[in-house]
Amino acid sequence: MKKNVHxxxxxxxxxxxxxxxxxxxxxxxxxxxxxxxxxxxxxxxIDVDVSSSSHPFYTGRGRTLDTTGRVERFKQRYGGR
Structure with a gap:
């Protein structure tokens, strides 16, 4: 390997x-x-903005979106057209 490259x-x-x-x-x-x-x-x-101690996924403070409800509302509005 070449020296002083990495x-x-x-x-x-x-x-x-x-x-x-x-x-x-x-x-x-x-x-x-x-x-x-x-x-x-x-x-x-090195200062970071987000780590495993503050990220919502790891801390359990994340929001769960109701994607099923959104799909049903879309189908009600635009499904018959």
């Missing part, structure tokens, strides 16, 4: 400020901001 793959902290949740993983993403993590090391931190 970006560095290193530990990075992703932080969801809205949910006060952060996790450490490995990534090629870069950031100028850093954070002291629980392991005592300083890692780059």
């Amino acid at each position: 970006p560095g793959y290193r530990p990075v902290v992703f932080r969801d400020r809205g949910a006060d949740f952060a996790f450490l993983t490995r990534s090629t993403a870069t950031s100028d901001q850093t954070i002291a993590w629980e392991d005592g090391n300083v890692h780059p931190v």
Whole structure:
């Protein structure tokens, strides 16, 4: 393989400020901001808008749409034409 072609793959902290949740993983993403993590090391931190702690699908706060009712109303309005 060619050297110096691929970006560095290193530990990075992703932080969801809205949910006060952060996790450490490995990534090629870069950031100028850093954070002291629980392991005592300083890692780059990337702020995200949505994580598993704030996403409605994972938290159970999602809405279920009544698609059957919508289809029936459409058929009532336009089905006979």
